[in-house]
Amino acid sequence: MLNRPDTLQTPRGRWRPAPAIQVSIGLHALGAAVLVFQPGAWPWVLAVLVANHLVLSTAVLWPRGRLLGPNLVRLAPAAAARGEIALTFDDGPDPQVTPRVLDLLDQYGMKASFFCIGIKAQAYPEIVKDIARRGHSVENHSHRHSHGFAFFGLARLARDVEAAQATIAGIVGCAPRFFRAPAGFRSPLLDPVLARRHLRYASWTRRSYDTVRTDPHAALSTLTRGLAAGDVLLLHDGSAARTAAGIPMVLAVLPALLDTLSNRGLKSVALPSAV
Secondary structure, three states: OOOOOOOOOOOOOOOOOOHHHHHHHHHHHHHHHHHHHHHHHHHHHHHEEEEEEEEHHHHHHHOOOOOOOOOOOOOOOHHOOOOEEEEEEEEEOOOOOOOHHHHHHHHHHHOOEEEEEEHHHHHHHHHHHHHHHOOOOOEEOOOOOOHHHHHHHHHHHHHHHHHHHHHHHHHHOOOOOOEEHHOOOOOOOOOHHHOOOOOEEOOEEOOOOOOOOOHHHHHHHHHHHHHHHHHOEEEEEOOOOOOOOOEEEEHHHHHHHHHHHHHHHOOEEEEHHOO
């Protein structure tokens, strides 16, 4: 289940609760009904609801899971058959790093998807325009990248997602089609917010941990061990850690990664074209 491409999608703008959410809603309704007729059963009802919330909390911390809704962790089989993978970059744009990432991608003829933070896009609109001009996609990574994003209420989630959506659309002329939560921690309330804005949730197949690692060889090994067509790879053009020599990790890893892709006959494409 974990590596199955997420190809079944609810019609755009329409939200269909994931099975886990449907079960949670049902348990709360059943618990309320039981308490009306059997008030003394409250310890059992409480235990069931606590267990339910523990399951949902675990799902929040499981970036590649699908308990809370559809989740793109791999490209569709047709894209894999074409030898495609998807390079994705989070937390940018960064004025020092992102232009150099774009140059490297150009050198190898690869396309990617940049999950941009709204307030950073506002600060560096010309870089965001350049990302789109070079044929990459600009996607939504929330407006402020708050560490508490997964715990926002429904209204605050909607404001944050919409702010980034409007900012990016205003810069590049078209709205993002994909969303990735900060740190991959996904709120149980997020899915209806995305559905209303025609956004599809995306995570990754494998990640480099380049925000905490300082060894490019270890990061490269994590990305390329078992690498296959259809994979979605995660790196960071913003918030990247630095090597012992002071080089942003993404810039230390990316040339060797692009070499590996070329040598294996794999081609990176932007998410919209892959799905």
